[in-house]
Amino acid sequence: MPPFPPARPGDPFDRIDTPALVVDLDAMERNLTAMATFAARAGVRLRPHAKTHKSPLIAARQIALGAVGQCCQKVSEAAVLIEGGVRDVLVTNQIWGTAKLDRLAALARQAKVGVCVDEAANVDALCAAAERLGATIEVLVEIDVGGRRCGVDPGADAVALARRIVASPGLTFGGLQAYFGTAQHRRTPAERRDAIAAAGQAVRTTLEALAGAGLVARTVGGAGTGTFRHEAASGLWNELQTGSYVFMDADYALNEPDPDNDAPRFEHALFVLTGVLSARGADRAVVDAGHKALGNDSGFPVIWRRPDLSYSRPADEHGAILVSPGGSRPAPGERLLLVPGHCDPTVNLHDWYVGVRGLGSGRDGCHVECVWPVAARGAVL
């Protein structure tokens, strides 16, 4: 871990060292409330995805607002969440290998733990781990609802796996995992609506096949920040797994908004504060945030409230700032707030959140309220 944090509680905004992962606490809290309110009104459970924030402290705020627990991607993330007080965690992936399965089963003795499967052999391995550790693990059958990544085909294959789970000591059949990742970033509302309508057909087919076998899916989970309104309205999904809404990012901002007025709107709450370290050309400067401070996989960051500037040419620890004609070139030592292209991998690069208050009214008067560890940063196992 780096030898010092970028700020201390009470610091004025201008004393935050760069690059730093800055959270606008006011905006984050509005985002948390907006999603919690939406889920309550829609009558669906909310299980936010911790792969975005990797923080038991933020998880606790989501749960205090009504979330039933957390999703995560990795067993090591589940371990951090459970150690941090979360009592109900779903690993939204397949887990293989004795070491990982034993860790998962051990966690299932400390908290309610769920996991996804799409292979019969994986059910058997989970069963063996649960029996070795004397644990009970909830298992969801993942179905492929269009993403062509993990998951069995809808219908009979899912029923066969569910039967196998039901017959396995130490496992309980939790229901279906029906997540359509690539639909989240389709740009028009109609594309997103149509994708989830098709996914819903796959869910319906599978629920009917399960019912025919006398099986009930207690949970039908899925949805992300781009499509959750459609899953919630479907009458099929009953648990939303949205993650990015807590912070939003520049890529999600490229989605055309849903047309109806009651759709919750989320604000950018996550930034990378960066400093200018060189400005030799008339129309460019160099900042101290590159690939090691920003997740650039879904596009480069946008420079907050500076439409005259754009970010480009990232290297490991540098990025170029290009100045539009008529724009104002930042000077060495000046600092800029970047809205990351993709919040999840950006968070994973940093060890601390610097939580600030009052950013909405500008940097003057804004101060550091908290410095939180990104507790599950690097938890890839």
Add this chain to the structure above:
Amino acid sequence: MPPFPPARPGDPFDRIDTPALVVDLDAMERNLTAMATFAARAGVRLRPHAKTHKSPLIAARQIALGAVGQCCQKVSEAAVLIEGGVRDVLVTNQIWGTAKLDRLAALARQAKVGVCVDEAANVDALCAAAERLGATIEVLVEIDVGGRRCGVDPGADAVALARRIVASPGLTFGGLQAYFGTAQHRRTPAERRDAIAAAGQAVRTTLEALAGAGLVARTVGGAGTGTFRHEAASGLWNELQTGSYVFMDADYALNEPDPDNDAPRFEHALFVLTGVLSARGADRAVVDAGHKALGNDSGFPVIWRRPDLSYSRPADEHGAILVSPGGSRPAPGERLLLVPGHCDPTVNLHDWYVGVRGLGSGRDGCHVECVWPVAARGAVL
């Protein structure tokens, strides 16, 4: 930090958890020796760049083989290196802001510390920090030798900055920083040779201007793994700052090799071991290494010794493995070694190196010799 490491010393290869950052120690040691031997024969100093490995343990091996010290990009990296026993560190960047400058000056009381400048005001700020802390900081004038990133123009501007450094209490003029980053990845030997020839002209102009002012550049530093032979042969540069040679990556492997037989050849020594978590289609599988385990900014990883497989469609924690016609689809639970597209940001995502012996002769008989922390991982400040 994640709650458990991916392996323990003595583990057989098959017990390493995934995804894990695996170092082939035999190959790494050959790379270290090849570069040290080259620098000694060429009569130039070697100051490897720690931004690649972020490890005082690897730095110590480089120094034991003759390196004069280390380069790094950030003050926080310098702090980790110096705490880990490195006695001579050059920050190959401009550093601004009182907090960072004071940290830099404090480190300069513990070890020999250098830094780069390209602005007069930055010289003054460095001088003030050195005086506040009672430290001596070596300062190199960075010149732009073609990368159009940081650095003053060659010639008179560099002389003006050097004069200012000489006149500043607490600072010593160390010479020139003349690094041409984008030349490293030009694909043909002729392109790389011509780029460094042009950069050499900028260095020569500046050295002559310095001499006219009665100033001597003790150090002319630069070069990376793609071009170091040209800098070494120029008679102008006397300190090589190569980093990636220690591990190599898939992007550097796309450079056409230099034609002469005495050019050192480096081997892939760094891998991400990944496990298959789902394999539903006939021609594809899904592995547990995505953007949070791999630096994909310079291209996707190559799958080691599996030309029938390719990596694509990375998500946060997933990657797709595509099987060529006639190839063999890996099964769930199977593990693959990925050669990262870009080693530096990949290393920065992991907390541990899993050092293995005997990988060259295959996985059987290969075992874990050491688990080293990536000590300066996340050191972005």
